[in-house]
Amino acid sequence: MKIGVRGLGLWGPGLAGWKQGQAVLRGNVPLADAELPPPAPACLPPNERRRCGPVTRLALAAAAEACVHADMDPAELASVFATSNGDGPVVNAILSAIVAGAGEVSPTQFHNSVHNAAAGYWTIGHGSIAPATALGCYDWSFAQGLMRAAAEAVIEKRPVLFVAYDQPIPGPIGTVRITRSAFACALVLDPDGAGHMQLDLQYGAGRMDDDTLEIDRLNDMAHFNPAARSLPLLAAIARGDATQVRLTCRPGHLTVRLS
């Protein structure tokens, strides 16, 4: 599958947007320690902004940046949102309420607990009726989501916004499902091949490990956040290298050739 990348978005520790993050991924600027909160989602009215959780703000920050970068109207774009953990704080709050035995959970928390909450807020924010798909594929959510988003773009012959995001889960579940930092990235994929970079995606059977990076802390980030497993690919895009990146895509792997 061949696909062009028209725009990118990024938010993670020391990676405050694609422009700043690109310089870090190229190795021109050192990776800072700061974990900054993502910007508030400008597309949402104040009441919806209050209701949505930090993980939605994280996803929407990357999504919005990619659309601006691609110079495309978010309302017109079909989208694919991939996250392993979904809204961990909301699920934790509901589990805590169940343990407390009060017999009640918050209605707002319940509707925010659906895995497609961020996708829902995105379409609500833009008044969009374009399809938005929510995926959950554990540690391989980025590679699976990229493959799925590229397939939609190619088959439907229209650009697709792909967003991958994950943040730590608080409470007891977070002690067994360990995610260390909040991370999101977004790519606007164009089947016409227009864009900064062309990707050729090839799925192969058989397990293979993710490629690694030269900066150890980025490898750590990738290891402890499913969305950050995008980093080897994002670094290759940042460098503009005609290279090849391999990502685990259970049960197989995804090879991405860049040109």
Added chain:
Amino acid sequence: MTPLVISAGTAISAAGAGIDALRAALQSRRSGLTPCDFAGLATGFVGRVEGVEAHALPDALARFDCRNNRLADMALRLDGFAGAVTQAASFYGPARIGVVVGTSTSGILSAEDACLAHDRETGALPADFDQSHTQDLFSLPRYVAAALDLGGPLLTVSNACASSSRAFVDARYWIETGLCDAVVVGGADSLCRMTLLGFASLGLVAPTATRPCDADRQGISIGEGAGFALLEREGARDARTAAGIFARFLGYGASSDGHHMSSPDPEGRGAAVAMQAALERAGLAPEDIGYINLHGTGTLVNDAMEDTAVAAVFGTAVPCSSTKGWTGHTLGASGIVETMIAAIVLRDGLLPGCLNVTSIDPAFRSRVLDRNVKKSVRHVMSNAFGFGGTNCSLIFGAAP
């Protein structure tokens, strides 16, 4: 779109274990709903599947043990489904068959149980809680692939109550791009405290068994279910199986409401767009559809919105009904369970009228059935909508 075929299928829900039981329940208008007795909660009525507690997964896959994967496993063992997949795998090769499933909550019940059993002093969860193989959304396709010995790509789509309908769209992408030759598509959702309490907190659970499309409808009955279909290219092999489920997948439409997180757009704009897009992809006119299986959850707003959207696209002549009175709302599994109902409608010409209806909402314009009708139909539409404002319409056709 180039049609695909469903060459095998299976479903389990409160309406019955397997296609024959589901067909018999539809024919005899026997509901599977009972007063809720799950996990000490008395939340209206539920569509609870019998025998889940006693069902055991194969020893080698015991780490996947949770209510959701048990339901999935029960479905895989019905209707000759696993055998049909084995046949397909020997033709295409196991690595050429993918698994694309929808679920809204996967094995969250296991996380609830683990949290309830946590050590009050240390805060530690029980050592046998395996989050990635139970609670996690990706546990379901991993389990299904392991149980069926498949090696193709896996995907979990979680678009709330439209999840397993949306899985058909994703499965089509996998096949059309050449990533797979066939896909096991479907899903599972199982009873848990979170959904029972959550829907109750939103005031959406009916005190009695759900009454979709009734003038006095009061909400949903939550159900559980699982189902799978084997989807492949038409004519790639002689794939008719003894199980008797055979249908063509002709079209789909997916859209968003862009309106509200938990309440549908009352004008049904997104829902109508999904139905229209499904017709266009199938190359069909509204009058070609012989029956519409509604999402028909039994809430005031969903059923009214859906009627508005159906009437806008189809006018007032196409027979339609909700089958949630049999199964309850099986949430992310409703799409696959109702796909199997669509296949029964296509084969038997049995149009199931809504259960528990005293009088159809007088404001409705679409032709809602409240009793079973015998009528041969060539094309069926199946609707699913969900929280987050997500919509999906599928069109299935009879065997040529």
